[in-house]
Amino acid sequence: MSVDKETVIKIAKLSRIAISDSEASAMVGELNGILGWVEQLGEVDVTGVEPMTAVIGIDGRMRDDIVNADPLTGGGVPEKILANAPAKEGNFFGVPKVIE
Amino acid sequence: MMSDITDLGVAAIREGVVSGDFSAAEVAEAFNANVAKAKVLNAFIVETPEKAIAAAKVVDADRAAGKILGKMAGVPIGMKDLFCTEGVQTTAASHILEGFVPTYESTVSANLWKAGAGMLGKLNLDQFAMGSSNETSYFGNVISPWRKGDGDNAPLAPGGSSGGSAAAVSARLCPAATGTDTGGSIRQPAAFAGITGIKPTYGRCSRWGIVAFASSLDQAGPMARDVRDCAIMLEAMAGFDAKDSTSLDLPVPEWEAHLNSDLRGKKVGIPREYRMDGTDADILGSWDKGIAWLKDAGAEIVDISLPHTKYALPAYYIIAPAEASSNLARYDGVRYGLRDLPDGSGLQDMYAATRAAGFGPEVRRRIMIGTYVLSAGFYDAYFTQAAKVRTLIKRDFAEAFAQCDVILAPTTPTAAFALGDKSDDPLAMYLNDVFAVPASLAGLPAMSVPAGLNKDGLPLGLQVIGNELDEQGVLNAGLAIEKRAGFVARPGEWW
Numbered sequence: 036m037s038v039d040k041e042t043v044i045k046i047a048k049l050s051r052i053a054i055s056d057s058e059a060s061a062m063v064g065e066l067n068g069i070l071g072w073v074e075q076l077g078e079v080d081v082t083g084v085e086p087m088t089a090v091i092g093i094d095g096r097m098r099d100d101i102v103n104a105d106p107l108t109g110g111g112v113p114e115k116i117l118a119n120a121p122a123k124e125g126n127f128f129g130v131p132k133v134i135e
Numbered sequence: 136m137m138s139d140i141t142d143l144g145v146a147a148i149r150e151g152v153v154s155g156d157f158s159a160a161e162v163a164e165a166f167n168a169n170v171a172k173a174k175v176l177n178a179f180i181v182e183t184p185e186k187a188i189a190a191a192k193v194v195d196a197d198r199a200a201g202k203i204l205g206k207m208a209g210v211p212i213g214m215k216d217l218f219c220t221e222g223v224q225t226t227a228a229s230h231i232l233e234g235f236v237p238t239y240e241s242t243v244s245a246n247l248w249k250a251g252a253g254m255l256g257k258l259n260l261d262q263f264a265m266g267s268s269n270e271t272s273y274f275g276n277v278i279s280p281w282r283k284g285d286g287d288n289a290p291l292a293p294g295g296s297s298g299g300s301a302a303a304v305s306a307r308l309c310p311a312a313t314g315t316d317t318g319g320s321i322r323q324p325a326a327f328a329g330i331t332g333i334k335p336t337y338g339r340c341s342r343w344g345i346v347a348f349a350s351s352l353d354q355a356g357p358m359a360r361d362v363r364d365c366a367i368m369l370e371a372m373a374g375f376d377a378k379d380s381t382s383l384d385l386p387v388p389e390w391e392a393h394l395n396s397d398l399r400g401k402k403v404g405i406p407r408e409y410r411m412d413g414t415d416a417d418i419l420g421s422w423d424k425g426i427a428w429l430k431d432a433g434a435e436i437v438d439i440s441l442p443h444t445k446y447a448l449p450a451y452y453i454i455a456p457a458e459a460s461s462n463l464a465r466y467d468g469v470r471y472g473l474r475d476l477p478d479g480s481g482l483q484d485m486y487a488a489t490r491a492a493g494f495g496p497e498v499r500r501r502i503m504i505g506t507y508v509l510s511a512g513f514y515d516a517y518f519t520q521a522a523k524v525r526t527l528i529k530r531d532f533a534e535a536f537a538q539c540d541v542i543l544a545p546t547t548p549t550a551a552f553a554l555g556d557k558s559d560d561p562l563a564m565y566l567n568d569v570f571a572v573p574a575s576l577a578g579l580p581a582m583s584v585p586a587g588l589n590k591d592g593l594p595l596g597l598q599v600i601g602n603e604l605d606e607q608g609v610l611n612a613g614l615a616i617e618k619r620a621g622f623v624a625r626p627g628e629w630w
Contacts, residue, residue, distance in 0.1 A: 036516070038507070050460065050506045051467070051483070052499055053491035062503070065561065069504060072562060073449040076520050079527065086522030087529065090351055090578035091337050091383065091603060098377060107239055108378055115238040119471035128469050131481050 036074070037067045140165040141307045145210050145364035146391075148310055149251075152194060152209030159191035159198075159209030163253055166211045170255055170308045173280075175630045178293075178303040180216050180274050181224050182256040187211040190253025197251075206371045208251035213303045213312035216257035217264055218244045218355075219344040223254075227346040228262045228272035231466045231473045231493025241344025242376045243313065243355045250371035255309050258299030262495045263463065264320055264348045267567040269298025270558045271497040279328060279551055280306035280626035284592025288629075291551045291593070294324030300358045301328035305626060311359035311368050315345060317352045318451050319546075319571025322583040325358055326546035326596025329585045329624060331613070332358040333365045336604050337578030338383035340369075341376030349458035350381075352451075352575050362584065362614045366390040369606065385604070393607055396615040399433030403612065404539030408444035409570060411548070417589035418545045425543050425586055425597040425616055432615035437539050441531040446524050447573040452565060453508050453521035454576070459498075460505025466493060500561065529577045536602040541612045544570050546583040546596035570598060580606045584613045585622040594624065 038046070043062045047054040054062075103109030113126040122129030140162055143151065152159045167184040194209045219225045219237035226232040240248075248254075262271040269277040269292060277298040279291040293302040297314035301324035304312050314321035316334035325332030333356050340355040347353060357368035370390055376382045405426060410419070426436055468474035468489030475488040494502065508517035535542065548569055557564045574581040580603075583596035597616055601609035 036513070042507075043503075046503045046507050046510070048487075049510060050499075050502050051464075051486040051490055052494070052502065053484075053487035062500070065500060066504065066507070068562060069452065069500075070507075073453055073517070073521075076446055076449050076453070076524055077516075079443065079446055079520075079524050081520065081523040081527070084523045084526050086519050087525040088522075089381070090525075090529065090576070091381070093338065093381065093383065096377070096380065096384070105378060112238075116470075118238050119235050121468060121472070121474035130469055131476060131485055133482050 037070065038063060141169050143310060144360050145207065145311050145367050148210050149206070149208050152198065153204055159194040160188060162209055163187040163191040163211045166255055166309055173306055173308050173630050176278050176280060176302050176306060177275050178259055178277050178299040178306070178308060179213070179256040180226060180228065180259050183223060183254050187253040187255045190248065194251050205249065205251035206367055207247060210251065210310060211253045211255045212247065213256060213258045213300055213309040214244055214254050215260055215297055215300050215313045215315060217260060217315050217346045218313060219346070220244055220254065220257065223257060225257065225346070226273070227264070228260045228274055229493065229495065229498070230273045231489070233273070233473065235472050239344060242341035242378065243345065243372045246374060247371050252371070258303055258312055260299055261296035263346065263459070263498050264296040264315060264317055265459070265497050265501055266295040267319070267323055267564050268292035268554065268557065269295040270554060271495050273495060276554055277302050278554070280630065281328065281551060281593055282626065282629065289553045292327065292554050294327035294551065296320040297324045297358060301325055301330060304328065304330045304358050304360060306630070311357055311364055313355060313372070314358045315353060315355045316575065317348050318455060318575045319568035321356045321358060322546050322571050322581060322596065322598060323568060325583040326594065327551040329594030329622065330358055330360055331362055331365050331582070331584050332356060333369060333582040333606065333609065334575070334580065335369060335373060335606050336383070336580045338381050339373045339606070341374070341379040341382050343376055343378040347462040349455040350462060351458060352455060362610055362617050363391060363394060365582070366394060366610050388607060390607055390610055394614055395611050396618050397433055398429060398612065398615050401434045401541070402437050402539040403429045403434045404437050404439035404535050404542045406439050406441045406444065406535070406542060406544060408441050409544045415549050417550070418548060418595060421586040421595045421597060422543070422545050428616050428619035429543060429612060431619060439535045439538055439542065441535060441573065443524060443527045443531050444573055447528050447576055448565060448569055450521040450524040450528065451572045451576060452504070453517050454525065456501040456505035457509050457518050458505070460502045460509065463498070463502055466490060497561070525576050528573055532577045532579060541608050542600040543612070544598045544600065546570060546598040550589045550591065550593040550595055574600045579603060580609045582609050582613045584616045584620070586616065586620050587622060588624055
């Protein structure tokens with residue numbers, strides 16, 4: 036499988052990365068080089084092999100159902116949450132108008 | 136006296152502070168001075184001399200009060216700028232996080248401060264830990280303190296992604312530093328810089344507060360100048376953390392206390408697939424020396440096979456970008472970091488403009504590869520296939536460890552290359568991690584230890600890979616190599 040310029044533009048759109056026409060052209064060769072190389076994985080017989088989901092076998096843990104059990108991940112800290120916001124109003128993040 | 140302190144490692148500094156040979160504040164001042172003198176190496180993105188002094192004063196006061204001091208008491212360290220540090224800018228060497236000041240501390244760095252360490256600064260790295268030469272940092276290249284012995288002063292790559300960590304430890308700007316390893320990012324720079332670094336079993340160190348690259352692979356570890364220092368620092372970094380869903384709920388072993396370089400009764404596996412065509416003769420020579428050293432330490436050498444080795448790197452370059460494309464979706468210009476809002480644009484334009492301006496070329500490339508291999512119609516052919524190959528790579532190791540206790544291999548296919556040599560060819564750059572990536576995909580502990588110098592006078596590393604949770608076996612084999620390699624070479628102080 037190989038990508039063309041149209042596909043590169045589509046991937047960039049899915050990735051939410053603005054891309055110019057000339058950047059897209061330049062990426063066709065780069066991405067095809069990498070994709071062509073990873074395609075050797077198709078040689079491997081994976082009949083009956085499960086895809087890996089966890090590299091070290093551990094059971095999923097449940098935490099105790101306690102509000103703010105760990106203060107580091109608890110709530111009630113809007114000033115900390117907003118401390119690095121590029122734009123804010125009150126206790127809200129500011130973004131461009133979404134609904135006309 | 137002051138010039139001698141910066142030659143000391145973690146254990147020697149801690150012992151000197153505990154016994155009162157010098158104060159922790161003197162140690163911090165000596166390293167702060169070395170950091171200040173070495174700006175040309177560009178190892179640090181942010182320097183925090185006041186933090187190093189403040190932590191040292193606490194240790195000195197605790198000692199004066201007769202309190203028991205921690206494992207890292209009085210040891211100033213460098214912190215890879217991938218760890219969130221409360222009140223100190225954390226960028227992952229990216230423009231998109233420039234100016235981001237975390238309101239919380241990563242678990243690993245918090246553990247180190249609790250153990251008595253202090254912070255000299257935040258270390259440069261490849262942007263979002265994506266790179267093998269530290270050339271993808273938004274804040275400029277790190278220059279290796281090493282130079283070729285033939286008078287060629289071309290700046291060399293310190294390796295990556297933990298290139299600032301490797302350069303700083305090697306140049307005596309800090310006795311030890313944190314690193315993170317996704318596909319070799321501790322071991323490869325350690326090998327290039329003639330230092331020691333260990334990536335523990337996946338899950339030993341909490342990922343909470345570390346800027347995520349590929350979550351199923353990312354693992355923190357120490358980089359220092361010898362095996363014992365790595366053992367001490369890893370003990371301080373590791374431990375169960377409920378805030379990381381893949382954290383191992385196991386006690387932290389006393390690796391330092393159990394260090395033992397007597398390998399009688401141990402079997403060391405030599406994977407035949409790592410003997411690749413075209414591998415540098417000096418690398419093969421150092422591997423043969425390593426085999427002889429481990430035999431001398433009492434180990435039995437056995438041939439092993441890891442049949443899927445050649446597929447590890449391509450599988451990695453599907454899995455890691457796929458996870459990165461998902462993890463890096465959070466950088467959208469809304470909640471933190473850069474926002475690029477072209478005039479009159481809406482939310483979608485803001486996302487796209489912010490991410491185009493905020494991510495460097497290698498990061499954009501990996502996000503796009505990851506997006507492609509996860510997209511409808513290609514998911515099974517690429518991602519599922521890679522995840523199945525990963526299962527086979529893990530199985531190869533499990534079968535090998537039925538026949539041996541640890542595996543010995545080179546860390547890298549070559550010694551350090553010059554900056555600029557591979558930066559235009561992503562595939563050539565990726566191939567640098569060919570020996571490091573398989574252990575990452577299998578979640579295994581793996582370490583690089585200096586083995587000697589090549590014909591150009593540049594360091595070469597040997598890699599020890601252990602079974603799950605067997606950091607002790609890795610450290611012990613590493614120590615056996617260290618004792619026999621007698622590696623004392625260090626870069627001349629040209630900076």
